Amino acid sequence: MPASRHSYDAGMPRSWRFLAFGTAVGVVAVVAAFTLPRLLGPAAEGPATSSAAERAGPPPSTPVEVTSQPAPTTTTAPTPTTTVPPTTTTTTLAPDSAVLAGMSLEQKVGQVFMVEVHGVSATAPSAASRRANERAYGVETAAEVVTAHHVGGVIYFGRNVANPEQVAAMSAALQQAAGDGSGVGLLIATDQEGGRVNRVREPATVFPAARVFGDIARADLTESAARVSAIELRAMGINQVLAPVADVAAGRSGVIGERAFGADPALVAEQVAAAVRGYDAGRVAATPKHFPGHGGTRADSHVTLPVLGADAESWAASDLRPFAGAVAAGAPAVMVGHLALPAIDPSGAPATLSRPLITGELRGRLGFDGVVITDSLSMEGVRAAASDGEVAVQALAAGADLLLMPFDFDTAYEAVLTASRSDPAFAARLDEAVARVLGMKQALGVLEPPAYDPVAVSELVAAPAHRAVLDEVRAAATTVPSQAP
Numbered sequence: 001m002p003a004s005r006h007s008y009d010a011g012m013p014r015s016w017r018f019l020a021f022g023t024a025v026g027v028v029a030v031v032a033a034f035t036l037p038r039l040l041g042p043a044a045e046g047p048a049t050s051s052a053a054e055r056a057g058p059p060p061s062t063p064v065e066v067t068s069q070p071a072p073t074t075t076t077a078p079t080p081t082t083t084v085p086p087t088t089t090t091t092t093l094a095p096d097s098a099v100l101a102g103m104s105l106e107q108k109v110g111q112v113f114m115v116e117v118h119g120v121s122a123t124a125p126s127a128a129s130r131r132a133n134e135r136a137y138g139v140e141t142a143a144e145v146v147t148a149h150h151v152g153g154v155i156y157f158g159r160n161v162a163n164p165e166q167v168a169a170m171s172a173a174l175q176q177a178a179g180d181g182s183g184v185g186l187l188i189a190t191d192q193e194g195g196r197v198n199r200v201r202e203p204a205t206v207f208p209a210a211r212v213f214g215d216i217a218r219a220d221l222t223e224s225a226a227r228v229s230a231i232e233l234r235a236m237g238i239n240q241v242l243a244p245v246a247d248v249a250a251g252r253s254g255v256i257g258e259r260a261f262g263a264d265p266a267l268v269a270e271q272v273a274a275a276v277r278g279y280d281a282g283r284v285a286a287t288p289k290h291f292p293g294h295g296g297t298r299a300d301s302h303v304t305l306p307v308l309g310a311d312a313e314s315w316a317a318s319d320l321r322p323f324a325g326a327v328a329a330g331a332p333a334v335m336v337g338h339l340a341l342p343a344i345d346p347s348g349a350p351a352t353l354s355r356p357l358i359t360g361e362l363r364g365r366l367g368f369d370g371v372v373i374t375d376s377l378s379m380e381g382v383r384a385a386a387s388d389g390e391v392a393v394q395a396l397a398a399g400a401d402l403l404l405m406p407f408d409f410d411t412a413y414e415a416v417l418t419a420s421r422s423d424p425a426f427a428a429r430l431d432e433a434v435a436r437v438l439g440m441k442q443a444l445g446v447l448e449p450p451a452y453d454p455v456a457v458s459e460l461v462a463a464p465a466h467r468a469v470l471d472e473v474r475a476a477a478t479t480v481p482s483q484a485p
Contacts, residue, residue, distance in 0.1 A: 099184065099438055099447065100431065107182045109417045110150030111434045112396065114187060114373065114404045117142035117154055120162045122173035137409060142170070143177035146186065149413065152402060152437050153187030156238065158199050164236050164461040165454070167200065171237020172452030184438065185446035187402075189240035189287070192229055195258055204232050205466040207473060210245055210271070214261035216476045219274035225473055226275040228466045230282020235456040239284055239444050242335060242373075244275035246288040246322040247295030255300045263295075265318045269325030276329040285444055288326040290337030290375060291362055292344070292351050293319025301338040301381030305350055312343040324366055332440050333371040334362060336400065338381030350382045353391065358399035371436045373402040383407060389415030397426065401433035 103111070118136070119129030122143040130140045137145045146154065154174055161167055171188050178186045190199045195209025205228055207213075213222045226244070233241060248268050249260040261271040272288055279286035290301075292308065292315065299306035308315065323334065336358060338350040345356040352358075352374045362368050374395050377383070382391055392403055392412035406412035419426045441447040460466075 097435075097438070100435055103182070103184075103434070105420055105427075106417065107150040107184075108430055108434045109413060109420060110182065111152035111184070111437050112401060112403055112416065112430065113149070113151045113406065113409070113413065114153030114155055114189060114402055115145065115149075115151050115409060116157060116405050117145050117160070117174075120160055120166055120170065122146075122170050122177065143173055146174055146177040147181035149409070150182040151186075152184075152434075153189060153240070155242075155405065156188065156190040156199055158201075161200055164200075164204055164232075164457050167236040167238070168452060168454065168457045172450075175237070175446070175449035175452075179449035185441055185449040187240050187285075187437070187441060187444075187446070188238050189242055190233070190238050191242045192233060192238075193243040193245055193259055194225075194229075197259060200233065200236070200238075203462045204236075205229070205462055205470055207470060208477065209258040210261045211249075211258035212473070212477050214267060214271055215480050216473070217267060217271075217480070218476065219270050221469075221473060221476060222271050222274040223278040223281075224469050226278025226286075227281045228278075228469050230279045230284035232461045232466065234282055234284050235453075235460040237450075237452070239446055240287060240333065241279055241284050242287045242289060243279075244272050244286065244288055245290070246272045246326055247290060247293050248318050248322060250296035254295055255297055255306075256295045260295045265321040269322040272322045273325040273329035276326050276331045280330060280332075283444065285332045285371075285440060286326075287333040287335050287373060288323060288331050289335035290339065291323050291334055292337070292339060292341050292357055293323075294337050294339060295319065297339070301375065302379045303381070305338060305340055305381045305384060307340045307342065307348070310341075310343060315341065315343060320361075320366075323362070327366045327368045331368075331370060332443065333373055333402075334368060335373050335375055335404075336362070337375045338379055350385055352377075352382050352400065353385060353394040353398050355398040363399060369436075371402055371440050372400045374400050374404050376405040377403055377412070378405050378407040388412055392416050393419045393426070396429055396433055401436045 100108075115137075118132035119125035119142055123141050125133065125141055133140055133142065133145060137149065139145055139148055142154070145151065156167070160170065174188065175185055178184060191197050192200055193210060194207040195212070198206050200206070207225045207229065213225065230241065233239075245256065245259045245261070246268065247256045247260045248265050249256060249263045254260075261268045276286040276288065294301065294306070296310070296319070297306035297308065308319070310319070326334065336351045338352055340348045340350060341354075341357060342348055344361060345351075345354045347354070358372055362372065375382075377388070377391055377395070385391065386394060388406055388408040388411045392406055393415050395403055396416065403412065416430070420430050421427075438447060
């Protein structure tokens with residue numbers, strides 16, 4: 001957490017996310033590169049993970065373009081024409097750090113899960129919330145879920161939100177529970193996209209859907225709105241936002257609809273990058289979604305596995321561009337969706353379980369070295385592919401770092417624990433995933449559980465300056481036609 005609430009100043013340097021700890025990450029990467037193909041089988045082999053020096057790129061004075069990497073399958077997509085500014089640091093915590101080295105295997109496994117909890121209080125749930133927690137986790141309270149299972153993160157839904165003060169108090173209690181358990185602070189996330197997907201409502205400053213910002217087409221206003229949202233979320237103890245939507249809409253029949261900025265890949269890329277910068281300025285981890293792109297599908301990954309029919313070239317020219325823009329803007333996390341893209345992974349596996357897509361395209365092609373989080377593992381788009389335990393193991397093996405909302409937590413946790421005990425290659429992959437999660441926590445200032453600041457809630461949530469930004473958005477929206485197809 002920042003030293004004081006005044007560190008939310010607009011001029012705050014963006015370096016908060018980039019805390020490097022040497023090149024020891026390369027050790028885990030090399031181990032994974034040589035041993036994971038044995039774990040995954042020949043069809044899933046991908047390019048070796050680059051060393052820390054290679055990820056660092058050329059000197060800062062030399063911009064680089066995203067370039068193609070050795071393909072994990074015989075099919076490769078052309079490189080999107082997105083310039084990525086060089087970076088000499090990484091969000092990953094060195095895997096030989098004292099924090100990682102001091103963790104038990106059980107604690108490491110817990111760190112790669114982000115779970116839902118029930119109730120508006122961490123310690124005093126209603127009878128219904130207590131029963132729901134017991135069914136899902138075998139304990140009564142949200143705080144006990146965190147302490148008993150050492151989870152890396154918690155996601156809030158509308159059922160967890162009553163008002164800003166309550167959210168802040170619950171967040172503080174959950175952070176205290178994390179300190180009592182693993183000793184490591186929590187990622188606390190929510191879906192706060194704007195429009196119909198907002199978990200935190202008024203009196204917080206609530207913005208319209210992404211499509212409105214795409215119609216306005218002012219990156220500065222998108223960035224300002226994201227910064228306002230981030231400041232208010234952070235005041236409530238929420239440090240990760242599962243936004244912006246980086247999907248390129250392809251008609252009103254698409255399931256994403258107004259959640260996407262629009263149908264023009266260049267405009268969407270610009271808007272996504274602006275939102276990432278805004279969240280960054282407010283010290284909340286942006287999480288662009290749903291890689292490799294959900295905007296053109298009629299099928300809903302909540303109920304089935306959508307299959308993207310684009311060829312490799314068309315995909316790179318459209319759906320990939322906003323994610324390249326997000327990486328260029330410094331996104332610390334990316335959400336991978338339950339979407340098949342046979343042009344890149346002919347196996348037809350969901351992207352959440354696809355090494356060619358996660359390790360080959362997102363990491364290898366785009367150079368992304370932050371946290372890869374899955375979409376909810378309770379969704380049928382991935383559950384149809386394998387059992388709940390196998391889904392968790394396969395997602396980590398494919399390159400994911402954080403597993404969101406497994407349908408059966410105990411089964412998923414035990415499967416990851418068993419695989420880590422029995423297979424050194426998988427244990428190395430687990431260490432790499434935990435290192436990335438811890439690195440993002442360190443960058444956010446929550447590696448140690450942060451304290452509760454009630455003054456921040458009263459001063460920052462619905463501040464007059466924030467309302468002025470909302471008013472500006474509303475005024476701008478009345479002057480432009482919709483670019484929706």
